[in-house]
Amino acid sequence: MVSTCSLWFYIATLILPVTVCAQQTFFPQAAVPLAIRSPHFSMWYNCPADTQPLSNSWLEFWNGATISWGGNIRVDGLTYAWMGQYNLQNSTANVTDIKITPTRSIFTMQAGPMNVTVTFLTPIEPSDWVNQSTPFSYISVEAQSLDGAAHLVQFYTELSSEFVTGIRPQGDQGGGLVSWQSSRTATSIYHQTEPEQPQPYAEVADQAEDGKGYLATTLRPGLTWAISRDTQHPFINFGNLSNAEDSTTSGPLGKPWYDVAFAVDLGNIQSTPSPVTWAIGYVRDPVVQYSTSSGTIELRRPYWTTRYSDIDTLIDAFLADYPAALRRAIAFDEKVMGDASKISSEYVDLISLVARQVMGGLDITVGSGDVTDATDVKIFMKDIGSSERVNPVERMFAAFPAYLYLNASLGGALLAPLLDHQSNQSALPYAAQDIGTTYPNVTGTHGPHSQGVEQSGNMLIMMYAHARVSGDGSLLAQYYSTAKRWADYLVSNALTPSNQDTADGESNANLTNLAIKGIIGVKAMAEISRAVQEDSDAEYYDSQANSLSSSWLSLAQSSDRQHLLGQYGDESSWAMMYNVYADLLLQTNMVPRDVLAKQTAYYQTLLQTEASHLGLPIDYVSALSKTATWTLLTSATVTDDGVRDQLIRYAWDRAATNKTTGKYPDVYDADTGDRVSSGGGVAGPALGAMFAHLALNVPNTTIVVPSSGTSRPNGAGTGNKSKSHVGAIAGGVVGGVVLLALIAGAATLIYRKKRRGGRSQRSLSPHRRHKEEEGSLDLTLPYPFEGDTDASGGGTPPPFVGVRSSKAAREHERERARLMHQPDRNMSSLFPLSETGHSIPSSEQISTGASSLPSAFLTGLRSEVEHLRRLVQGLREDRMQPPPEYSSTTD
Structure with missing residues (x-):
């Protein structure tokens, strides 16, 4: 006897609309993005007015060329199409809802007594360029019983070689020559198809002629596969595939159509314990033939090759990452959609x-x-x-x-x-x-x-x-x-x-x-x-x-x-x-x-x-x-x-x-x-x-x-690889910044000695030299360094580096020692800290700190300090320069 719940369910099935196009508050111009990963991997679902939904349509390349990628669900022995244009005796799944987010297109549909959710996920990860450049996209399928009872459920998906060439059949004439094969890793199985005679860096009808198409899934109980001219009928009849390839491994695109396919038998379930997930990919390596400004030719490779050395490793990692990738995609969608709202x-x-x-x-x-x-x-x-x-x-x-x-x-x-x-x-x-x-x-x-x-x-x-x-x-x-x-x-x-x-x-x-x-x-x-x-x-x-x-x-x-x-x-x-x-x-x-x-x-x-x-x-x-x-x-x-x-x-x-x-x-x-x-x-x-x-x-x-x-x-x-133009620098930014403070102190000492009549007039050049009668004092800053640490934990500045007269050197070292042993005269008290924690004086601060000096002397001193200050800033910025691929403006 049919329960009241089941009877209600079947009545509702009869009155549900076949297509959801007219129901949607927002239906994007009859074209829904599905798997869009690169200029040559762009797959869409097209649903113009008065046509069937995803469950009765083949997918399309961006230019409208058909890509025969389909999927079925078998429930209690009856088969329903959830993607693709099939001539099934039973029915297509009725699409009841479509949701589009920045990374996902989610279709909800009804297949007999099961509610089916099909999610196309193309990750967007702009701050991880390995992930972003990975030329694969996910499709996952879930099912939930609508009547509360358990049902025998099997899923199926197939893909043709239209994915890898723009040369289509013309009438009875075949299309481009393609080949196919199946491979297995420790955790995954994948089918591969490609042009039999690839044409490097060539396109036909906007599709590249030098790439390989992949359909992959994780090894699991109940999984079967096949590469054959007829993969669907065994699934319709038995719910599984032959685990074999036909003897032919290549041929022209067209009739008889060869497809690569997977099936998964979930047994009697009320709901899928986890999504049944496949990965679809289109790989070109190299991707660009680049003529440099010098005239040489570079064959540029995809960025993902910096982490993965071969396709097996990439596919295993991509499939294993699905749960985490989905969580990241949801977080990304929420952030972007929240900002847009x-x-x-x-x-x-x-x-x-x-x-x-x-x-x-x-x-x-x-x-x-x-x-x-x-x-x-x-x-x-x-x-x-x-x-x-x-x-x-x-x-x-x-x-x-x-x-x-x-x-x-x-x-x-x-x-x-x-x-x-x-x-x-x-x-x-x-x-x-x-x-x-x-x-x-x-x-x-x-x-x-x-x-x-x-x-x-x-x-x-x-x-x-x-x-x-x-x-x-x-x-x-x-x-x-x-x-x-x-x-x-x-x-x-x-x-x-x-x-x-x-x-x-x-x-x-x-x-x-x-x-x-x-x-x-x-x-x-x-x-x-x-x-x-x-x-x-x-x-x-x-x-x-x-x-x-x-x-x-x-x-x-x-x-x-x-x-x-x-x-x-x-x-x-x-x-x-x-x-x-x-x-x-x-x-x-x-x-x-x-x-x-x-x-x-x-x-x-x-x-x-x-x-x-x-x-x-x-x-x-x-x-x-x-x-x-x-x-x-x-x-x-x-x-x-x-x-x-x-x-x-x-x-x-x-x-x-x-x-x-x-x-x-x-x-x-x-x-x-x-x-x-x-x-x-x-x-x-x-x-x-x-x-x-x-x-x-x-x-x-x-x-x-x-x-x-x-x-x-x-x-x-x-x-990122530039060298500093300060040729004689030999110590650290900390030590160099100390010297900036010493300039003011040394200048004050020199001026006081001049007033006592002991010295002739000195001048400060704006070109980094302080010349005096007995020699010259090189004010070149040292390279960045981590200073030695004394017993108290303080940093010891490096010795002053440069060529100078012995008398000038002795005088400088005495003043340096005096300043460093007077807590109220160290750099942090003379000048406020910069964002790096180091004190970098400005010319105005020098003017304030040495107000007793004559204006002409201060003008030269300010010029010199400002120049040195720029050198220190340049060094600091050079060291802090981040690799561009890790810079991000999003959290």
Whole structure:
């Protein structure tokens, strides 16, 4: 007899909707991110209007190409599909809920008497670059009885070789030649498939032709496997597989289809004791063919190879890490979604939708060799869904808020190859657009182009943004003259740009939005100069930026001074001033707050007069299209939360519509929502602009610049490996700082002796030498050291190092001994402690401590002390420089 509970359950099954698409409060434009790990590993679920859900659809590569990855659950002998398009006699599982977080897509569905939860987890771990670069993703399945009874449950998943080649069957003709095999480790079993004749660094229909696909799981009771033309029917009939490969190990892609598959028999259960988990991966090694600035070719390897020497070790570690990886992912999701919820719930949805593709557009690499070097890091971005270019500067600029929020060191490693290639190319006064036209072939920069203001502004803004958030100033020092070249170009061309194109493909002269980007770039150069202690340059670029911004305000504002024009002098013109975002991000204050407030009020008017149901166009010129990237940057510049939320809502509306197919594009028609192919892309990292609001709240860090950075020619080594330019230093910072205090005491003693008539006039050179009649006193500081410790536990300073007359040396040592044995005259009482715990006097403090000396003498003394102080600071910063891959802006 059927129980009342069971009867209710089966009635409910009949009335449940087949598809959840129309039910969702937020369903992301009919495309859900599933496993997005790298530019060539990007798998999605597509559910446009009026079609079946995940349980009756094959997955897709980002460009829409089918990837036959499926899954079934067998309950009491009846088989239900929970992923994939199968012609089953029984049924598909009915999807009842979908939840999307930054790292996970979670499907809840019903398969007969069992509730099934399918979780796709792609970890985002921006502060662990081994984990982040690991080219694997998880899928786990759990089941729970709905009627309280135990049921016989078996799970199944299969994958075809469409994963590893873009060459698809044409009619009866086969596709690309592929091979397959199964392997076992001590704890895992995995299937591998790859092109039979790999084509290094080549793509077909956007898919790489030199990678290997993997489907793996942990060895466990009830596990069976097969590689065969027919793996599903044995599972449907018996709930298990043959544990064997067909005799054929390779062949053309297509009919008869060969699949690699696993099945797990859980027996009679009310619920799964733990998730049934598989790992899917796509491995390319090397990943990038990189032509260096010197012309040599580097075959860059994935960063994970710095920890794992072979695929077996990697797979075992990845599978074993699932419980911990899930906990980390949940914590990451809670942090990111919590931060986003301070803006709006729609903003949470947008951030959750794009997070995986923002990170999945990158390859984190190290140099090749017998031993990989974890400090030799370069990151490469593919312009996915658009131009396929390598490290496209304008797309990096759009995505940069995400990297600043997640870990600003990602931005530095992205900038590094761009800067490396341009450091020795002084023929172009402006920044390049990219470093290659066809990913993953990094051929270097290109010739002249018409985006000089656009790309130079982008590069300077990103360089300074990376340094001020990460604290790593090595790129600023190493490529200082390159940055100056771009800044000088902007000084001459930013205010009234002509014959210039924008990132949106517009070429009108005197575009207000383009001009302010260049001006902010000049101001960023002033801050870069200040960071590397090039004070005269800082003053120059400050002056230029202030003058340019003043002129810009007079040209850019409407005649009534109530809003900004899209083009100088055209009172009917307007634009989304998304480039003003950089001013807020860098806190450069080029655009006054009252101007932003007036512009916000003007946006309110535009939203009523110019916006469609999917948002505001970019400007008065591009009336047919808009970008989600620029909309989100603009929303972060307004002073009214209502206007902010409406702009975000427009982007959300476009993401939520299922009236168009494909992944969320960053450029689309404002009226229809259709993708605009010119200048836009899909499934790529540029949607990192969605993180614009979160990046504004990332704290800044003191920029640490190698002391010798500005004296080294561009491209010579890295900031982390720079050597100090203080050649004769031989002791420690502590001992050196003691000497700074002794200068004041020694100078006082010398002056007193002069007043007694015993000495001739002395002078202090600003070039580190104190000359006297009997010899010269070398004030060179010692190398950092840990001082000897006496019985009392105190540190003993090192002896004074330098060439001097014996009389001067004796006099100095007597004064040094006197000072060190007077507790009220040690350094901590003379000068306050610095952040390192060492006392470093300023020139003003020297003036106060030796006020009895004549002003001319004090002027020279202050100059000398200030110089020595900079040397000590440089040494301290050089020692404290962190490896970029471990810098993080998140807790």
